[in-house]
Amino acid sequence: MRKKIVAGNWKMNLNFDEGQKLTTEIVNMYKDENIKDVTVVLNPPFVHLFPVKKLVGNTPNLFLGGQNCSDKTSGAFTGETSATMLKSFGAEYVIIGHSERREYFKESNELLTAKVKQALENDLTPIFCCGEPLEIREAGTHEDYVKNQLTESLFGLSDEDFAKIVIAYEPIWAIGTGKTASSDQAQEMHKALRDHLASKYGQEAADNTSILYGGSCNPGNAKDIFSKADVDGGLIGGASLKSRDFVDIIKSF
Numbered sequence: 469m470r471k472k473i474v475a476g477n478w479k480m481n482l483n484f485d486e487g488q489k490l491t492t493e494i495v496n497m498y499k500d501e502n503i504k505d506v507t508v509v510l511n512p513p514f515v516h517l518f519p520v521k522k523l524v525g526n527t528p529n530l531f532l533g534g535q536n537c538s539d540k541t542s543g544a545f546t547g548e549t550s551a552t553m554l555k556s557f558g559a560e561y562v563i564i565g566h567s568e569r570r571e572y573f574k575e576s577n578e579l580l581t582a583k584v585k586q587a588l589e590n591d592l593t594p595i596f597c598c599g600e601p602l603e604i605r606e607a608g609t610h611e612d613y614v615k616n617q618l619t620e621s622l623f624g625l626s627d628e629d630f631a632k633i634v635i636a637y638e639p640i641w642a643i644g645t646g647k648t649a650s651s652d653q654a655q656e657m658h659k660a661l662r663d664h665l666a667s668k669y670g671q672e673a674a675d676n677t678s679i680l681y682g683g684s685c686n687p688g689n690a691k692d693i694f695s696k697a698d699v700d701g702g703l704i705g706g707a708s709l710k711s712r713d714f715v716d717i718i719k720s721f
């Protein structure tokens with residue numbers, strides 16, 4: 469059975485006090501409102517990881533993740549953060565290949581394979597992001613475009629390694645725009661991606677892979693999106709910075 473997951477991507481937001489306040493509120497609501505059966509991942513900027521981890525403690529099903537990791541193990545790579553470090557500071561997950569990393573930091577499918585390997589070697593669960601820009605959606609080639617992202621970055625993985633991957637489908641035109649994909653558009657793509665994964669790793673492995681939706685997800689649309697058969701949760705940007713909204717999204721299953 470695949471997991472239901474809601475991950476919050478804080479992106480480059482919040483100072484120390486704001487991060488502590490948000491985390492405290494989320495942890496309290498999470499406990500008070502008796503949330504069960506959903507894996508929740510907070511992905512703050514690196515500098516927040518350790519203090520946020522201290523607040524989260526051993527709250528069941530509440531985990532920490534990075535927003536990125538280096539493709540290298542260690543060494544003279546100024547400004548980089550390794551998967552080993554993330555793990556040692558309490559992370560269990562790491563977002564890899566977010567469209568903002570692909571676009572602004574020119575991360576290629578090949579580089580992302582190296583990052584996924586670093587994550588797996590350090591026992592971190594990669595949340596591997598994929599998604600098409602608007603012009604590709606309008607040209608009608610979005611399925612092939614996104615399948616190709618998975619093929620190029622992931623299809624060299626062994627069956628055992630592939631089983632540890634979480635996928636996040638985030639159409640770029642829906643990120644931070646308030647323009648969410650319809651639940652039918654999300655389902656259509658998630659199903660196509662699951663079929664694609666099955667063609668390489670078999671139906672059972674594909675059925676066990678959590679595929680999250682991301683892009684302007686909020687408490688008003690999460691229930692509809694999460695109700696779709698191949699949508700296993702969400703990767704949440706803006707709404708993860710508001711405790712009430714984030715927890716309401718978690719409760720939308």
Ligand SMILES: O=C(CO)COP(=O)(O)O
Pocket residue numbers: 477566638642643644645646682683684685703704705706707
């Ligand atoms: O990029 C996202 C999460 O990684 C989605 O961001 P928004 O929810 O702000 O659209």
